[in-house]
Amino acid sequence: xxxxxxxxxxxxxxxxxxxxxxxxxxxxxxxxxxxxxxxxxxxxxxxxxxxxxxxxxxxxxxxxxxxxxxxxxxxxxxxxxxxxxxxxxxxxxxxxxxxxxxxxxxxxxxxxxxxxxxxxxxxxxxxxxxxxxxxxxxxxxxxxxxxxxxxxxxxxxxxxxxxxxxxxxxxxxxxxxxxxxxxxxxxxxxxxxxxxxxxxxxxxxxxxxxxxxxxxxxxxxxxxxxxxxxxxxxxxxxxxxxxxxxxxxxxxxxxxxxxxxxxxxxxxxxxxxxxxxxxxxxxxxxxxxxxxxxxxxxxxxxxxxxxxxxxxxxxxxxxxxxxxxxxxxxxxxxxxxxxxxxxxxxxxxxxxxxxxxxxxxxxxxxxxxxxxxxxxxxxxxxxxxxxxxxxxxxxxxxxxxxxxxxxxxxxxxxxxxxxxxxxxxxxxxxxxxxxxxxxxxxxxxxxxxxxxxxxxxxxxxxxxxxxxxxxxxxxxxxxxxxxxxxxxxxxxxxxxxxxxxxxxxxxxxxxxxxxxxxxxxxxxxxxxxxxxxxxxxxxxxxxxxxxxxxxxxxxxx
Numbered sequence: 001x002x003x004x005x006x007x008x009x010x011x012x013x014x015x016x017x018x019x020x021x022x023x024x025x026x027x028x029x030x031x032x033x034x035x036x037x038x039x040x041x042x043x044x045x046x047x048x049x050x051x052x053x054x055x056x057x058x059x060x061x062x063x064x065x066x067x068x069x070x071x072x073x074x075x076x077x078x079x080x081x082x083x084x085x086x087x088x089x090x091x092x093x094x095x096x097x098x099x100x101x102x103x104x105x106x107x108x109x110x111x112x113x114x115x116x117x118x119x120x121x122x123x124x125x126x127x128x129x130x131x132x133x134x135x136x137x138x139x140x141x142x143x144x145x146x147x148x149x150x151x152x153x154x155x156x157x158x159x160x161x162x163x164x165x166x167x168x169x170x171x172x173x174x175x176x177x178x179x180x181x182x183x184x185x186x187x188x189x190x191x192x193x194x195x196x197x198x199x200x201x202x203x204x205x206x207x208x209x210x211x212x213x214x215x216x217x218x219x220x221x222x223x224x225x226x227x228x229x230x231x232x233x234x235x236x237x238x239x240x241x242x243x244x245x246x247x248x249x250x251x252x253x254x255x256x257x258x259x260x261x262x263x264x265x266x267x268x269x270x271x272x273x274x275x276x277x278x279x280x281x282x283x284x285x286x287x288x289x290x291x292x293x294x295x296x297x298x299x300x301x302x303x304x305x306x307x308x309x310x311x312x313x314x315x316x317x318x319x320x321x322x323x324x325x326x327x328x329x330x331x332x333x334x335x336x337x338x339x340x341x342x343x344x345x346x347x348x349x350x351x352x353x354x355x356x357x358x359x360x361x362x363x364x365x366x367x368x369x370x371x372x373x374x375x376x377x378x379x380x381x382x383x384x385x386x387x388x389x390x391x392x393x394x395x396x397x398x399x400x401x402x403x404x405x406x407x408x409x410x411x412x413x414x415x416x417x418x419x420x421x422x423x424x425x426x427x428x429x430x431x432x433x434x435x436x437x438x439x440x441x442x443x444x445x446x447x448x449x450x451x452x453x454x455x456x457x458x459x460x461x462x463x464x465x466x467x468x469x470x471x472x473x474x475x476x477x478x479x480x481x482x483x484x485x486x487x488x489x490x491x492x493x494x495x496x497x498x499x500x501x502x503x504x505x506x507x508x509x510x511x512x513x514x515x516x517x518x519x520x521x522x523x524x525x526x527x528x529x530x531x532x533x534x535x536x537x538x539x540x541x542x543x544x545x546x547x548x549x550x551x552x553x554x555x556x557x
Contacts, residue, residue, distance in 0.1 A: 001173070005135045005166040006031035009099065010039050012142040016177045018070055020044045020061060020421050022054040022414075026074025027114065029101035031166035033072075046421060046450065049442040051078050053414040055085020056440070059094050060415025063401045064376055065422035066216065068095040068150045075102045076114030079160070080121065084408060086156045087125040091405025092237060093214060095154035097145050098122075104164045105133050119160050127155030135168045143175065151180040153301045154214060185302070186317035191325045197296050197313045198330060201270035203338045204230040205290075207253060207282075210237025210404065211275020211299055211319055213397040217241070220323035221274060228272070229333045231342040233261035235276055236385075236404045240394035244373075250342060251351070254282035255540045256386040259349035259549050262540065264342050265290050266547040273297040275319045278308035279405070288545035298322050349538075351390055352551075358507050358530055360384055360431075360459045364391035366510045367429065367457075370518070375427040376419045378402065380412040380436030383465035386536040388431045410439030416454045417447055427455070427518065434460040434484060441493060447523035448498030455517045456499075456525045458490050461532045469535050494525035504528040 003011065009032050013021065021043060025033045036045055048054040051073045058069030069089075073079050079100040089096045103112045119129040128148045130141050138161065145157040198204060206228065212221055218241045225232050225248060232242045233253040242249055251258035253265060265271060271293045276282070278297075283289045286309060294312040297305055298319055305314045315322050353361040364387055367375070373393050378401040379385040385402055394400050401419060403411040416430035437458050447454055459465075464482040471479050491501035500520055502513045504527065517524040537551035 001171065002169050003172045004031065004035070004169050005138050005161065006035040008135070008139050008172050009142065009161070009166070010035045010043065011172060011174065012139055013043060013070065014039070015143070015175060016068065016146045018043060020046065021070040021072055022046045022048055022057040022061070022418065023072030024048060024051050024054055024074070024078060026078045028075040028103060028163040029072060029078075029166075031163065032099070032101060044421070046417065046446065048414065048446045050440065051081030052085050052410070053440055053443040053446060055082045055098065056088065056411050056414030057418035057421070058096050058098075059085060059089045060378060060401055060418030061422040062089070062094050062096055063415070064398050064419035066398065067422070068097055068146055069418065071096065071098050073098070073100050074114070075100065075118070076116050079116060079118040083122060083125070086122055086158065088403050088406045088408045088411060089156040090125040090127070092210060092403065093154050094156065095149040096156040097149050098156060098158045100158065100160045101166060102131070102160050102162050105162045108162065119158060122158050125156070126158050129158040130160065132159065132161040132165055135165045135170045138165060139172060139175070143177070147178060147180045182318070186315045186322060190315045191322070191329060193313050194296055194298070194315050194326055195329045197270060197294060198228055198272070199333065202335065203267065203269040204228055204272060204335065205265050205268035205270070205293070206230050206232045206272045206274065207265065207276055208232060208234040208238040208241050208274050209276025210235065212238055212241040215275060215300070215319040217275070217320035217323055218397050220320055220327060223327050224323050224330075227327060227330050227332055229335045229339065230272070231264055231339065233257065233265065235279070235282055236389055236402055238276065239389060239400040240397040243395045244393035245395060247343070248339070250346060252389055254279070254546060255284065255542070256390070256536050256538065257546065257549070258351060259538050259551070260342065260345040262538070262546040262549045263345055263349070266292070266545070268293045271295050273299070274323075275299060277304045280308075283308060283546070284540050285543055285545040288547070358505065358510070358528065359534055360387040360530060361391045362507055363457065363459070363510055363528055364388055364431075367514055368392045370511060370514050371427050375399070375429050376401065376423060378412040378416040378419060378428070378430045380430075380432040381407045381409050382433045382436060383469065383534070383536045384431050384433045384459040409436040412436065413440050413443045413456060416456070417443060417452055420452050420454050429455040429457060431457050431459065433465055434458055434462060434490070435464040437490065438488070441490075442497070444494055444497040444499050444523060444525065451522050453521050454523055455514075456494070456523070458525065458527050459530060460490065460527055461530050461534060463532045465534070466536070468532070472533070472535070474541070490525060490527045499523040499525055501525045501527065
């Protein structure tokens with residue numbers, strides 16, 4: 001079948017089962033958009049307000065569904081506007097294909113209008129990148145891009161196509177979507193060493209990371225935890241793999257982790273890392289991290305083994321497959337004395353907040369109660385992100401979407417739109433601070449254009465909360481450029497962009513506002529006004545051991 005390059009792009013998307021793409025048109029990608037117009041009944045295109053929003057939406061779609069997300073942009077500034085979203089996906093191992101178009105082949109390298117070497121720009125933040133200058137390799141290149149993005153440790157792949165390739169014609173033959181063949185990297189001996197280490201432990205602790213979500217290993221993780229009879233903590237990226245309601249769950253670990261998790265890991269004799277990379281935000285001081293413990297690390301990426309923390313035993317492989325083998329061989333363990341000790345820590349060091357004022361923790365608990373813990377929660381980055389991780393109880397994976405590695409302010413709204421497009425039957429809520437919300441609040445126009453029923457909760461303290469918290473604790477209250485007291489009215493902004501809006505100023509207004517927003521079945525903003533000096537506790541100072549976690553009571557004393 002003789003097709004143009006633009007038509008081949010669309011046919012390849014259909015081959016891969018793509019039903020939704022996010023993007024913004026422009027001159028060099030017009031042929032692709034023309035082809036998409038002819039297939040609008042098969043592929044839904046969401047026109048975002050900015051290319052960065054398209055990248056975040058593709059990312060949110062991918063995280064919420066497990067499929068490869070797709071975003072489109074034109075050359076020059078259109079392509080460079082994707083960069084932050086691509087980097088966000090790269091840091092959190094999100095499968096995404098970004099398709100850009102560039103100037104005609106004869107114009108490459110001549111500083112032509114809206115020309116940029118986007119493949120060169122994104123080389124450090126993509127799993128792979130392609131520049132397609134020959135239509136005969138276009139279809140195979142797109143197929144490879146999807147296979148690379150979704151296989152092994154996932155990540156974003158860029159495909160940049162010159163405009164003349166999208167206009168030229170060549171023969172196209174349909175092919176089935178396929179993944180790259182798996183490399184069996186772990187052995188029977190690896191499994192036996194892991195089992196031996198677990199059976200010798202008296203105080204094991206399980207530490208769950210984002211790799212457990214990506215692997216789809218939540219059933220295996222829960223079976224494993226029951227067999228080991230160990231407490232379980234998680235990272236920001238690992239939320240929902242282990243049920244947040246389970247008694248053995250002790251909360252997040254790290255800079256804003258619970259004291260129970262931080263103190264418990266500091267006293268364990270075996271730390272079992274499941275799809276986790278020992279981020280600096282988790283480890284604190286690496287020389288004093290879990291210093292009483294042997295470390296067993298299971299990860300699909302061999303490069304992560306011994307990168308940040310020395311391991312005593314490691315297994316390289318897909319976590320789901322590794323745990324299946326371990327669970328077969330592992331005998332039921334009994335660590336009653338250790339579990340009792342951890343339960344005492346949970347009772348001694350619960351998460352707490354001031355019940356007398358409207359606060360983000362209270363809002364998150366009410367949201368959890370009203371949605372039955374079944375919503376998909378996206379966040380931006382800062383205090384609200386930590387509160388959302390601490391106080392909403394995640395019982396399933398792919399229900400907490402947040403920029404962990406890059407820490408991208410402005411991520412959440414686009415991601416929430418993407419998540420809702422991938423999960424139309426689920427409640428999708430974005431939690432943003434007022435500082436973050438300003439960065440991409442134009443995506444409310446995207447939600448209203450398509451009447452996408454998402455809820456945008458703005459935790460509005462009129463400051464850059466997390467930065468202010470650091471200024472309060474470590475910079476003697478020198479609030480340099482962190483006060484946002486101005487005339488911006490988020491409710492009017494939301495209404496001006498076609499959404500409904502509700503302002504919340506008291507605790508009593510929270511539940512009715514959430515229930516009203518859910519009933520509206522359209523995009524709604526809740527502007528929640530909280531005190532400017534609310535802080536996220538517990539906290540570990542940067543570079544300190546996690547056993548130094550402190551809270552408000554510690555500061556008072």
